Amino acid sequence: HKSRYEPLTARALPGRLASLKSMGEHLGPATSWRVREVGDGNLNLVFIVESDSGSLVIKQALPYARVVGESWPMSLDRTFFEYHALTRLLARDPGRLPALIHFDEEQAYLVMEHLHPHIILRKALTGNIRLPHLGEHLGRYLGRTLFRGSDLSMNTAERKSDLALFSRNVELAGITEDLFFTDPFMTHPRNQHTPGLEDYARAAREDMDLKLAARSLKAKFCNCAETLLHGDLHTGSIMVTETDSRVIDAEFAVYGPMGFDIGSLLGNFWLAFFAQKGHHPDDVARDRGGWILEVIETIWESFFDEFSALWRRERTGILGGREFFEDAQRPLGSEIALQQLLKQIWQDTLGFAGIEMHRRILGLAHAAELETIANVEERAACERKSLMMGRVLAANRAALPDIRSVNRMAASMNST
């Protein structure tokens, strides 16, 4: 029934959405709406609609990948999955994502709260704008959504039905399988990299330990349906002000390992850290780029604390109901099980971060923090350090004990 779908344009939008009750309630009559298209992501159209009464965002899927064009057809279903993911994630961490106003399945668009004066986190990182609450917001978001979307929290019927629903998000899961775990470690026409990185690109294709790590992490992503993931949690999927942080763009949502969301996010933060030298060399020389490492540490620690707190007070699901350890070993058994799980999530996190750091430099979709370094030699220098770090994270993940020592390694790699 998608034959009646038509992409919106800024000019046509007021006429086409005029009869939508929720739009009228927020914005008043369509004749007063001002519309601009602002999408700068890889896939979709994004419109901001403003009037004297307020503003809203409309996000509409295109039947192809915007970043490549019509030669890469893509189904419109991703809006359906984003809608369902948004409802779940909002319930699990209220207020940390934009409010949902309306979903139109046939036209594949969502109407959402317009976040302003928020900016995309990638821009804040590149601009060296400090965000004092960011680490805590994101760590708590990860703890809550990853715990509450899992067997630790959900009952059998709810969990199996969501697993089945999000298992149908096959097209976007397939993109992740290819773009994260496969393309960067082989020759592929979709790959691109900064001139000067040929030796590193070749090394990534020939490095057996790295390729084995990529393969086993891909297997984990495909086979370990541990929780409902955001699925594309990078620094372009977060909008910020000094006091607020919001997670957007959950269309890649799928059941997968908890470490995938955490690792994707931390990998992008480490990329932003290495990119700082290309944007603010004087600050980095005075060691002020280190604030990004502090955010990384806070994210992991806040995730750890929130997840542990939920484990202790909210373990109502299929896996490890509270009565399971109700014997002489309680609470010891429960605490040991928690520490075992957190250790596994930690190692997965590092592995996925290392893979994300490779694919954002050697694959199709790059990170704006690095891409906006105009001097090609400087950019390549930042990217080499990122790849060195990413390799250690992916291949040596079992040997890295804690977030502080990993950050010390990042700082020392950046000091040369």
Ligand code: SR1
């Ligand atoms: C064709 S899609 C490329 C990338 O853009 C999205 O934001 C995801 O990160 C995906 O891997």
Ligand code: MG
């Ligand atoms: Mg996105």
